[in-house]
Amino acid sequence: MEKKVEGLDCKFVEGLYILKPSILLLNEVDSSDAIPRWPWLVFLGGAMVCLICSSISHLLACHSQRFNYFFWRLDYVGISIMIVCSFFAPIYYAFSCHPYSRILYLSTISLLGILVIITLLAPALSTPRFRSYRAFIFLAMGFSGVIPAGHAVALHWGDPQILISLGYEIAMGLFYAIGAAFYVKRVPERWKPGAFDIAGHSHQIFHVFVIAGALAHSAATLVVMDWRQGSPAC
Structure with a gap:
């Protein structure tokens, strides 16, 4: 139970860190010339759904084997929703003047x-045997953003804010990749079983890198939003 409560505390802290820039952003909105904020709220909503699913999974997965399979699948679904929602804001703002590209990329990632x-809701794919496969499809979905990112950079090469945003997105990808590596390799508990059951095991490290990636993405999105706010109309 102590381990479950610790996991819930971790999710609460993650939620506060993601929510803070959103509160600051909404407080600074000038309604006279504000750009649409709904893509940012889509990302925020996806992040909250992810953390809620993860919290519920950590709390109830230990109930029984049946619950274990169901709630860990729910956890993976929450991660997938967060990844998809993360695409909306940067693609929407970067391609505001290119509606066909915007629709194509958002439809594809959705x-x-x-x-x-x-795929994740299939019970057979939730077993430990497919642990590496689950990590792979998360990474594949996340790195599918390379194409729209490259397109956006090509369109707005002369805008330094786009390059700054790209740097944050690269950092996000690295954070997610490193976190996934810890998750798949089960480091460090594989080296000393039982020593990291309460704190320091791979799942906790994975969550640290997830929140770092989410914050990097938040920074990238805020940069793009600021750039779009100051850009001339299409």
Whole structure:
């Protein structure tokens, strides 16, 4: 039970860190010339759904084997939703003047996310045997943003804020990749079983890198929003 409560505390702290820049952003909105904020709120909503699913999973997965399989699948679904929602704000703002590209990229990631969620809900794929596969599809879905990112940089090469945002997104990808590596390799508990059951095991380290990646993405999105706010109309 102590371990479960600790996990819930971790999710609460993660939620506060993601929510803080959103509160600051909404307080600074000038309604006279504000750009649409709903893409940012989509990301925020996806992050909250992810943390809620993870909290519920950590709390109830130990109830029984049946609950274990169901709630860990729910946890993976929450991660998938967060990844998909993370695409909306940067793509929407970067391609505000290119509606066809915007629709193409947002439709593609949404469809990919739906397919991934359907795959994750399959009971057979939730077993430990497919642990590496689950990590792979998360990374594949996340790194599918390379194409729209490259397109955005090509379109706005002369804008330094776009390059700054790209740097944050690269940092996000690195954080997620490192976290996934800890998750798959089960480091450090594989080296000393039982020593990290309460604190310091790979799942906790994974969550640290997830929140770091989410914060990097938040920074990237805020930079793009500021750039779009100051850019001339299409």
